[in-house]
Amino acid sequence: MKIAAVNLPRRLRGFETEAPPEQAFDVTLDGDRVASIRPVAGPAQGTLLSGLVDAHAHIDKNYTVHEVGAVQGDLFAAIARMAEHRARWSGPALRERMARALDDAWRCGTRALRTHLDWGGPATPLSLAVLLALREEWRGRVELQFVSLTPLDVFDDAVAGEAIAHAVAQANTEAPGRPGVLGAFVYRNEEIERKLRRVFELAKTHGLALDFHVDEGLDRDATGLNRIAELTLEHGWQGRVTCGHACSLSVQHNPEALHTLSRCAAAGLHLVALPTTNLYLQGAWDRTPVERGITRLREAAEHGLRPSIATDNVADGFYPYGSYDLLETFQLGVQVAHLAPAMDWLDSITASPARALGLAWDGRLREGCPADLVLLAARNEYELLTPAGRRRTVIRHGQTL
Template identity: 60%
Template sequence: MKLRSLRIPRPLRGNGLDADCEVFDITIESGKVVAVEGAADQRSRGTVISSPVDAHVHIDKSYTVREVGPANGDLFAAISRMDRHSALWTEAHITTRMEKALHDAWHAGTRALRTHLDWKGAEPPLALAAFEQARHRWQGRLELQFVSLTPLDVFADVNAGRCIAQQVQRSGGVLGAFIYRNDDLVHKLGRVLDLAQEHHLSLDFHVDEGLDADATGLRTIAQLVIERGGLPGLRVVCGHACSLSMQAAEEANETLRLCVLAGIHLIALPTTNLYLQGAWSATPLERGITRVREAQAIGLRPVLATDNVQDAFYPYGSYDLMQTFGLGVQMAHLAPAQDWLGAITTHAAAALGLAWDGLIAPDCPADLLVLDAADEFELLDVRGHARTVVRAGRILERR
């Protein structure tokens, strides 16, 4: 197969590509890219990116908004509603929703995703068994990871924390927690880091998901990781960090510098946080997105991800990462947009520790998304989003 006259955005170009070219021909054989050469005709027929990576989703609760209802901007109301309704779920219900989410992501072109599973205490949730079966069914198509999403205060119970960590380790997952202005924050976070080191588990936190400037969970995580020498061999991911947008620039930038030293991966969730954060009694002035541009400028490689789809936390949306990317570009003024495509490809792959970094070059996997967008200014256009999904060197579908 040969893909002709396609733009490869500079952040996605691997070594050895002609620096003077903007438009390339890509030759594919046996599931791999075997050649990337400057096209004789430099008129673009579209844009090619590596298949996107969705680094933060919730497939256990997707598509439940019709039974739960939208929270209309109230994060803790959404949590309460989901807690009540989840008590009625069966594994079959969860499996059906997961399968729909994974099909949607797969056909949109996603190659890997990490889902958070609500995990409220020592016993594993029904969603874990449903996820493990889904991971088996989708092996070889979608690379699936999970995070145990547990309220931080649960880790004050030593036995409960150990049970969670042991089960996460057995199931090949990532240890996580929800952190927001908790009492005794340093001690409880220390317990989570202890468990991560003891069981050799990477970490993924929901942190500071609100607009209170005194929420400093992100800074505390970074400080504790630095004190422990960076947790060698383990990745630390932090999602949301909305409160960072409300803090003074000097304070926020100092937190970001600590994140660089700690090796933290920062994920912004534009759809859910635009919906949940800010006033609902009037037009909201706060956008609810973390300091993405400042993070990039200071040396972090920020990620954009889907988060919630059609549940109480965000009643709209889909598993098309290009839609999420487009909203993030507009919310945070990420321009030129093509320079930020790493946020859903290479940066996200690094956050999840994937084998392929997402750079397009000879010998990389032929898992590609070919967009009709001929240039920067069509990337967010409906027609520009029309795509051909290429998986393992074959066309999966044309949308």
């Protein structure tokens, strides 16, 4: 198969070239691999991406908004409603919702997805068995990872923390190479450093990566992100820690926020922004909101910390709208965070999350890379955010989907 005259976004080029950003290329596929990439004269007729990677989702609770209702900006009301709803979850209902999410993501071009599973105590949640079954069924289509999403205070109970970490590690033993990840919800907790230290100790004991919901609010004194960076350095866990949200970073004073980002960069943290859910949950609802709730993406990049943009919630109490089309989420992130030129940020839904998830392919386009691709109609960055420009052909294993 030959894909003629396409843009290859600068940050997705996995080969040495002095070609300008607007250079067009012919890309030839041979079986399930990219065989050749050659520059050609004339304008590009489309844009070629590696398969999309969604670094942060919640496929256990999606498509439930008609049952739990929308909360209009109240994160903790959404948490309470979901806890009540979760008590009534069944295996068949979970499977239907989770499979629907994977199918939607796959058809939109997603090749890998990391989902958080609500995990409120030592008992293994019903959703884990469903996910492990789906993980095998979807092998070769969507590489599926999971994170145990547990309130940080639960780790104050040594028995509960050990049970959770052991269950996550056991799931990895049963399916090596498709890892589960230890996670926690962190927000202005009492004795936060002691509790975080316990999570790091469990991760080291069981050989687990970490993924935190951190500072998901607009309080300047929410400094969990900085503490996580310091503990990552202390424990030598660089490159194995992901932090999602970090909304409070957006309202902190510049010296404090930039210092935190410098420590995050030193620690090799992976930062994930969730524009849809954070715009919905953060800021005022009794007037037009001034705070946008999205973390400091541009400043993170300036510190060498290339962030990811991810889906988060879809059609639930935390975000009553949305889809598993990462390009739709990317469009919102570009506009709300003023990410320009937009083409230079396409690594936020491809290469950066591939690195955060530790995928075998880094998502960069080069000869010999997997032919798991997304061909967009957009001929330039200005068409990239339009409905026409987002029209796509999804290519998996060298075949159109």
